[in-house]
Amino acid sequence: MTAPKKKIAILGSTGSIGTQTLDVVARHPERFWVVALAAGKRIAELVDQARLFAPRFVACADGADVAVLRAALPSDTKIASGQAGLALVAAESGADVVVAATDGAVAFDAVFAAVERGTRIAVANKELIVAAGELFMEAAAKSGAEIVPVDSEHSALFQCLVGEPRERIASLILTASGGPFWERSAEEIRSASPSDALRHPTWQMGAKNTVDSASLMNKGLEVIEASRLFGIGADKIDVLVHRTSLVHGFVVFTDGNVKAQIAPPDMRLPIGYALAYPDRLDDHARTDPFSAIGLDPGASLARLEFQRPDLERFPCLGLAYRALAGGGTLPAALSAANEVAVEAFLKARIRFGEIAEVVEEALDGTLPEPLSLGAVRAADARARELARKAVEARLGALSNP
Ligand SMILES: NC(=O)c1ccc[n+]([C@@H]2O[C@H](COP(=O)([O-])OP(=O)(O)OC[C@H]3O[C@@H](n4cnc5c(N)ncnc54)[C@H](OP(=O)(O)O)[C@@H]3O)[C@@H](O)[C@H]2O)c1
DSSP states (O other), rough: OOOOOEEEEEEETTTTHHHHHHHHHHHOOOTTTEEHHHHHHOHHHHHHHHHHHSEEEEESOOOOHHHHHHSSSOOOOEEEEHHHHHHHHHHHSSSSSSEOOTTTTTTHHHHHHHHTTTTTEEEOOHHHHHHHHHHHHHHHHHHHEEEEEHHHHHHHHHHHHHHSOOOGGGEEEEEEEEOTTTTTTTTHHHTTHHHHHHHHOOOOOHHHHHHHHHHHHHHHHHHHHHHHHHTOOOOEEEEEOOTOOOOOEEEETTOOOEEEEEOOTTTTTHHHHHHHHSSOOOOOOOSHHHHHTTTTOOOOOOOOBBOOOOOOTTTHHHHHHHHHHHTHHHHHHHHHHHHHHHHHHHSSSSOHHHHHHHHHHHHHHHOOOOOOOHHHHHHHHHHHHHHHHHHHHHHHHHOOO
């Protein structure tokens, strides 16, 4: 007997993770059915997606775009905007799996609403887990919602942990590509341009995520994410730089055995796993042993190389460990301040090296409050304000180098 198709809702369908999720769904129409899509401002793309996948529910960020969607889509499509639209897609669409693939904090309430209904969340939205991960995991434990990570490193750890007792984890190791600046000097990194930072060696991602990879803030956010998802303290989570992004994570067990997950750097693999879990898709796997693990088919020698991260040249990673150790609302402040700093960098308002300075100033001005969604929102708003001030203070310096 064939299993019923899983109903999929995607928050952030026009983004990097969203479009790759649709790609996975399109390859497996016998297994998945898109019931709901939410996007922000790329309305033409959203219309194309909705025409192709015929979801019952469609949402956009801005109320002014509803009329465009109304005119373009069948009359029985339910359409909404803003927070109501995100809630419609996440919690009212009846999806079996909600793919949380918006960036930043915009979909926090909608994803929480879906978790409270016990819906499986395929979670890519890093900022959500960083800022409110403990609350999120608590809510999931209460409702029985399964949380399956989409981020490749966390998917790796999740896959290594299937069937393993969590109390037997000695440590988790996340790998980092090192980004485009790994071989550069501190001075070159400090003055790198947005186009340099957007040139990622192995992964294709949205702009914010790509800049975060270049600063290693992405890895810092992932350390916090791993701590929240797997209930492991900062002292048991390490990072190793691995330029080819083939090994995504290691779990070291208390008996000394180590499991690693290896796969070509293609986000459709962890996305497909999160949709199909506990099953696996019949997809992608290659038979040549070198290409199966992401190397050139003709390769005769494969080396897996790892290095320790350099916190001097990449201070954002250290800031993330500091926020995780401080706990409470500090990770929310870190993530929010980083969003402001990255946006300012992409608009050429601050230098690349100043991203860490802006985030550090915001952290210095934040007292860790005990966690609640209200406290997360307040810490987020205050950190943004502090970060904006730190950016403003640097504007003069940038125009008079
Ligand atoms: N990309 C990756 O490989 C990767 C890997 C691991 C984790 N992640 C995490 O996954 C999340 C998404 O990353 P991404 O690279 O896919 O980002 P992205 O390409 O920038 O996509 C963000 C998506 O969110 C939508 N969005 C923004 N504001 C919205 C709003 N107010 N209402 C509804 N939708 C809204 C955007 O819509 P419009 O574009 O239409 O405005 C877009 O569809 C991030 O948290 C990132 O850290 C990404």
